[in-house]
Amino acid sequence: MEPSNKSVSQAWMAYHPYTKETSIDRYYIGICIRVCDILKGKQFKILFDNFDHIALTELAAFLVCYFEDVISDLGLWRAFRDEHERLYGKRLPFYDLTDVYYEEEINFEDVAFLIWYYLTCKQDPETREQNRCILNPDTPQILLMTEKVFAIFEEQYESAVGNTALREFIMIPEETDDFYEVRYRIQWLLTSSYLFHFMKDLLIFRSKKTFEEFKDWPSTYKTNLLNELKDGITLSENTHLLAYKGHEWYAEILGRQHSLYKPLKAIGRKRSGNLVYSGKSSGYIHFEHPPTGRKIDITRRSMEDVDPHLLPGTVVTIGFVKWMGEWWFSGMMAVWGKEKDFFKADKSLVSASLFSDENDEWKKTIDEQYHLFLKYNHSRPVAFFDSFFAANSFVREFMLQEIPPAIRERSSDDFVVFFNKEAGIEFLTHICPVIPDENNNLYKGRVDPKFPMHLVMSNDCSCGFVNFTLDQYGFRKYLLFPGERNARLVPDNLDFLLRLYKRNGYFPEPQVHMVDSKHFR
Numbered sequence: 198m199e200p201s202n203k204s205v206s207q208a209w210m211a212y213h214p215y216t217k218e219t220s221i222d223r224y225y226i227g228i229c230i231r232v233c234d235i236l237k238g239k240q241f242k243i244l245f246d247n248f249d250h251i252a253l254t255e256l257a258a259f260l261v262c263y264f265e266d267v268i269s270d271l272g273l274w275r276a277f278r279d280e281h282e283r284l285y286g287k288r289l290p291f292y293d294l295t296d297v298y299y300e301e302e303i304n305f306e307d308v309a310f311l312i313w314y315y316l317t318c319k320q321d322p323e324t325r326e327q328n329r330c331i332l333n334p335d336t337p338q339i340l341l342m343t344e345k346v347f348a349i350f351e352e353q354y355e356s357a358v359g360n361t362a363l364r365e366f367i368m369i370p371e372e373t374d375d376f377y378e379v380r381y382r383i384q385w386l387l388t389s390s391y392l393f394h395f396m397k398d399l400l401i402f403r404s405k406k407t408f409e410e411f412k413d414w415p416s417t418y419k420t421n422l423l424n425e426l427k428d429g430i431t432l433s434e435n436t437h438l439l440a441y442k443g444h445e446w447y448a449e450i451l452g453r454q455h456s457l458y459k460p461l462k463a464i465g466r467k468r469s470g471n472l473v474y475s476g477k478s479s480g481y482i483h484f485e486h487p488p489t490g491r492k493i494d495i496t497r498r499s500m501e502d503v504d505p506h507l508l509p510g511t512v513v514t515i516g517f518v519k520w521m522g523e524w525w526f527s528g529m530m531a532v533w534g535k536e537k538d539f540f541k542a543d544k545s546l547v548s549a550s551l552f553s554d555e556n557d558e559w560k561k562t563i564d565e566q567y568h569l570f571l572k573y574n575h576s577r578p579v580a581f582f583d584s585f586f587a588a589n590s591f592v593r594e595f596m597l598q599e600i601p602p603a604i605r606e607r608s609s610d611d612f613v614v615f616f617n618k619e620a621g622i623e624f625l626t627h628i629c630p631v632i633p634d635e636n637n638n639l640y641k642g643r644v645d646p647k648f649p650m651h652l653v654m655s656n657d658c659s660c661g662f663v664n665f666t667l668d669q670y671g672f673r674k675y676l677l678f679p680g681e682r683n684a685r686l687v688p689d690n691l692d693f694l695l696r697l698y699k700r701n702g703y704f705p706e707p708q709v710h711m712v713d714s715k716h717f718r
Contacts, residue, residue: 205229208254212262212391214366221360225261228353233257235345244338247330248316259315260308262391264350267303269359271367273392274307275300276449277438281693284439290690291334303350309334309343317697318395318437322656324402331650333678334686371456376499376520379457380527383443384431386450393436393446400430421529425469425516428528432467432518440696440703460521469516469528470551471539475509477502482526484515489552493517499525507532512539570616578616578665581629581637588612592622611639617661620705625658633670649675653687654698659705663695 209226210216218226236253245251266274278300282288288298291313292306313334320330332339369382388397407422414422431443438446448461472484472493481494482503495517507513512535516528533539567578574580582588592614610626617623629639631648649672652663667673676687687694696703 202226202230204254205233205257208252208258209261211255212258212389212394213363214385214389215362219362221358221362224358225265225360228264228349229254229257229261231349232260232346235342235349238345241338241342244316244336244342247332248319250319251316256312256315259391259394260311260346263307263311264303264353264357265360265363266391267301268354268357269361269364271360271364272450272452273386273390273446276446277392278307280439280441280449285690285693290693291686303347303354305343305347308347308350309339312339312342314437319398321395321398321437324398331654331679333680335678336680367450368455369451369457373457374521376518376525376527379444379447379461379520380428380431383447384427386447387431387434387436387443388427392438393443395437396430396434399434400427403430418531421531425529428516429467429469432464432527435700435703437697437700439693440700463519465519467516467518467527468551469514471512471514471533474503474507474511474513484513486551491552493524495524495526499527504532508535510535564618566621567616567618570622574616577636578618579634580614581632581634581639582612582614583629583639585610585612588614588624615662615665617659617705619661620659623659623662625662632666644670644672644675646675649673650677650687653691653694656699656702659702660695660699661705 206218206226209222209229210218213222233253236257245253263274265271278288281290288294288300289306289310292309294306298304298306313332316332367382369378373379387393388400403426404423407426408419411419411422433442435442436446444461444464448458451458451461470486472486475483475485477483477497480497482497482500484493484495485491486493512533513530514533515526515530517524518527519525571578580591582591611629613625613628613632615623615625628648629637630641631645633640633644649667652658652666653676667676673688674684676691677684678686
């Protein structure tokens with residue numbers, strides 16, 4: 198079905214925090230219609246045929262939003278480009294920029310990158326069942342599409358009008374101290390702004406899965422679950438760009454001179470866990486976390502009050518986050534009843550690790566474990582096994598405890614056991630036959646040239662394992678986009694790609710298993 202002008206308008210408005218079209222919106226929608234006509238060209242069909250779930254109206258609006266961003270000085274694109282330059286010493290991935298690249302204006306390379314980025318993110322493996330399609334940023338269709346779209350932007354550049362309403366929404370007043378005002382804008386940034394809206398696909402996908410799993414729950418409970426999902430993505434999820442979280446991007450968009458820059462950067466980890474209600478005072482609702490002895494005082498600005506029938510000693514599951522030195526309720530709250538032996542029975546990792554990020558001993562323990570593992574495994578951080586049972590025997594002897602059930606279920610698969618210096622022991626299956634290690638008896642004698650790129654793109658292995666295999670087995674020469682011949686684009690932009698493809702695992706959290714170090718002395 199051919200995209201209609203109405204569908205183009207709807208796609209445009211979906212990227213904006215208001216619902217009523219203004220004259221400025223209608224101006225940009227007119228540009229969207231022209232861009233959409235370009236995308237419908239027959240020469241681009243072969244490109245779009247490789248990707249599912251691509252709406253040309255959405256892609257057209259996405260690209261015109263970049264144009265609006267630059268014209269209106271919204272700061273989204275500038276924040277990404279500045280952070281990329283800070284990390285890597287260059288303004289953009291992939292493309293060699295010349296003296297005709299102007300930071301405060303529209304640029305050909307910006308549009309080319311955004312087309313690649315949009316198509317790549319639309320194939321997020323968590324939300325799409327099919328295999329991810331690898332796209333070369335220098336694909337001729339991308340460059341031709343960029344040329345045609347950029348010509349429209351150049352034609353309109355001098356006469357374009359900025360969207361002051363959108364800029365005013367983004368540039369929150371400096372005196373704001375209400376966390377919910379800030380959270381609302383972060384949520385919009387991640388689920389509706391053009392640059393990060395892919396997180397909305399994630400929210401929809403997870404919501405459907407959650408509602409299927411808890412379909413028999415009362416509707417009020419389902420609403421609480423949806424709020425928690427939305428809150429988790431808003432405050433905890435890493436984005437595809439640089440694996441930054443929403444509050445980090447919002448800080449960079451506002452800029453370092455804005456009074457909320459430092460509070461936004463300091464938001465830290467959103468927490469959800471089991472606490473015990475202990476009472477209330479004039480300014481706070483008081484809770485305790487028995488496993489750590491922490492007292493959590495949540496400001497009454499975020500909790501007008503609690504149920505008057507809620508008695509001290511009651512266990513609740515609650516979400517909370519620190520803002521400007523105070524804990525704010527954020528997400529969901531569920532009441533479970535009196536404490537009694539609740540925390541003795543609760544062996545979940547969530548309760549035990551609710552404040553693990555504040556414990557400096559975790560990193561120290563991982564470092565100690567790593568050196569013990571090397572000593573135990575003949576100075577090698579990796580080991581290969583033909584079955585779960587062999588891997589289980591090896592790891593149990595080292596760790597002196599059971600393997601997680603999710604691993605035991607794959608008992609007939611071949612296993613690699615790898616000690617990740619950042620996070621601890623890692624299990625990988627179905628890859629022994631393609632790893633040319635002298636200690637790997639399961640290697641089939643031939644490197645699959647597609648395998649290294651699979652490792653880079655896969656959610657199932659860590660950056661630590663990827664870098665280990667690239668360095669250890671000479672895999673870097675196989676890091677190629679389709680059609681590329683000189684093996685430059687992927688190695689030169691490897692960290693950027695790892696942040697995009699492995700956004701949730703790029704900053705690993707330690708999964709600590711205590712080890713008796715005397716056993717190896």
